[in-house]
Amino acid sequence: LGSQNMMSSSSSLPVAAVCQMTATPDKEANFSTCTRLVEQAREGGACMVFLPEGFDYIGSNREETLQLSESLDGDIISRYSHLARKLDVWLSLGGFHERGHDWKTDRRIYNSHIILNGQGELVSVYRKAHLFDVELTSKGVSLKESAFTVPGPRLVAPVQTPIGKVGLGVCYDLRFPELSSALRRHGAEILTYPSAFTVATGTAHWEVLLRARAIETQCFVLAAAQVGAHHAKRTSYGHALAVDPWGEVTGDCGGSDEGLTLVQIDLQRLRDVRRDMPVQQHRRDQDFYCSLD
Numbered sequence: 362l363g364s365q366n367m368m369s370s371s372s373s374l375p376v377a378a379v380c381q382m383t384a385t386p387d388k389e390a391n392f393s394t395c396t397r398l399v400e401q402a403r404e405g406g407a408c409m410v411f412l413p414e415g416f417d418y419i420g421s422n423r424e425e426t427l428q429l430s431e432s433l434d435g436d437i438i439s440r441y442s443h444l445a446r447k448l449d450v451w452l453s454l455g456g457f458h459e460r461g462h463d464w465k466t467d468r469r470i471y472n473s474h475i476i477l478n479g480q481g482e483l484v485s486v487y488r489k490a491h492l493f494d495v496e497l498t499s500k501g502v503s504l505k506e507s508a509f510t511v512p513g514p515r516l517v518a519p520v521q522t523p524i525g526k527v528g529l530g531v532c533y534d535l536r537f538p539e540l541s542s543a544l545r546r547h548g549a550e551i552l553t554y555p556s557a558f559t560v561a562t563g564t565a566h567w568e569v570l571l572r573a574r575a576i577e578t579q580c581f582v583l584a585a586a587q588v589g590a591h592h593a594k595r596t597s598y599g600h601a602l603a604v605d606p607w608g609e610v611t612g613d614c615g616g617s618d619e620g621l622t623l624v625q626i627d628l629q630r631l632r633d634v635r636r637d638m639p640v641q642q643h644r645r646d647q648d649f650y651c652s653l654d
């Protein structure tokens with residue numbers, strides 16, 4: 362019995378770090394910021410660190426955003442690969458501006474979420490499926506992501522990591538429960554939505570959506586975030602969040618500063634939640650939602 366207690370003691374649970382930063386068009390400065398966050402997370406015992414969408418940069422116009430983009434075998438990912446290897450830490454690099462496959466002819470990028478393992482190897486790439494083409498005139502929000510980005514072609518299988526099976530999304534994707542439920546069906550235990558939410562939509566929707574995704578799928582939800590002013594024309598909401606499979610917020614980085622929140626990933630808790638309320642077994646994908654009388 363004594364050893365059982367030891368086994369279940371919280372100190373043996375894997376720890377993730379969910380980060381928040383203010384990226385600018387200055388890639389060097391952003392890399393320094395992220396390096397500090399990853400080091401700090403490692404000192405806090407994290408074995409996997411989550412960085413937000415636009416961790417590489419947030420451009421101040423379409424041309425700059427395109428100009429600064431790189432491919433997966435470029436300098437930026439190579440540097441993060443060295444960092445992961447040096448610190449022996451897994452990295453979720455959300456929202457990398459990746460030059461598309463037809464870059465030379467169409468000058469378009471993907472919004473890519475990359476997973477590096479503790480050896481610095483690239484183990485998965487998910488390309489954002491839903492693009493943020495939104496005009497909220499009364500709220501001063503106008504962004505047309507499809508003007509420079511091509512949508513990703515397919516769903517990517519959840520990745521086995523030291524904290525559990527991680528299902529990949531990016532930012533605006535979190536508004537689509539079809540994606541999270543598909544990831545859940547394919548075995549996800551943790552959903553990730555690295556983000557750069559606008560202040561107007563973040564205030565209204567951010568926490569509710571993240572908690573809803575956690576409650577529906579009975580997954581942990583980890584959402585790294587951009588916060589504050591990136592340049593004269595763009596500010597992000599912040600509140601990088603960790604939510605547990607019951608929907609409780611277990612970490613929140615607030616709405617003003619860079620930083621991180623450490624979260625223990627207790628997969629036994631996830632199994633308990635799923636056992637006590639087996640919504641996945643109660644789902645009626647086969648016989649009910651697909652056709653009307």
Ligand SMILES: O=C(O)CNC(=O)[C@H](CS)NC(=O)CCC(=O)C(=O)O
Nearest residue numbers: 415493504506532533557558559562
């Ligand atoms: O543009 C870049 O460099 C990085 N990409 C982004 O910041 C993306 C596309 S513009 N932002 C969002 O999806 C915000 C979603 C949002 O705010 C909501 O769903 O309410």
